[in-house]
Amino acid sequence: MKKFLGIILAVLMLATVAMAADITVTLDGEVVDVESYGSPATIVEGRTLVPLRAIFEALGASVEWDNVTRTVTSEKGADVISLTVGADTFYKNDEPIELDVPAQIINDRTMVPARAIAEAYGVEVAWDAATRTVILTSPAVPTVELPEGTILYMTGETYTGDEGAWGESNIGISVVENPDKAGDK
Secondary structure (H helix, E strand, C coil): CCHHHHHHHHHHHHHHHHHCCCEEECCEEEEECCCHHHHCCCECCCCCEEEEEHHHCCCCCCEEEEEECCCCEECCEEEEEEEECCCEEECCCCCECCCCCECCCCCCEEEEEHHHHHHHCCEEEEEECCCEEEEEECCCCCCCCCCCCCCCCEEECCCCCCCCCEEEEECCCCEECCHHHHHCC
């Protein structure tokens, strides 16, 4: 009887690992290869945990690890995220945010709830149960409608055009339409 229960337990454990390994993470329609970061996405207490570095780097955020305090710090733009392994709270710009499941080390990787860390950088998160996919969608970049024939050119760090000045950039010269009217600008 003990042997039979041992076999059943082993089969259940293998099934759990196999189910976790088939979770896919996408960002803006592209698959994020979380397994290449040392650990596949896994479900713990009903939450999908992913390697923190995989998501932050896919979002273009920095990642720093402090082994002494077991804390990850990440920066993207003006936002700073700080998360300590085992804590049920992380911080965005020094403001606390609760985690449903604390960050934890699995296979020597810091695993965190995908939703919490992605939303911290303004990313929308959805779960497709049928395909077992975490769907991350970056915030839309605002667009500006400009009148036809408007010419943009760089003066310092502000775009200037026929309709006035707006926005900041260091991209250089951009022409929307009709480059013949650009003159010597």
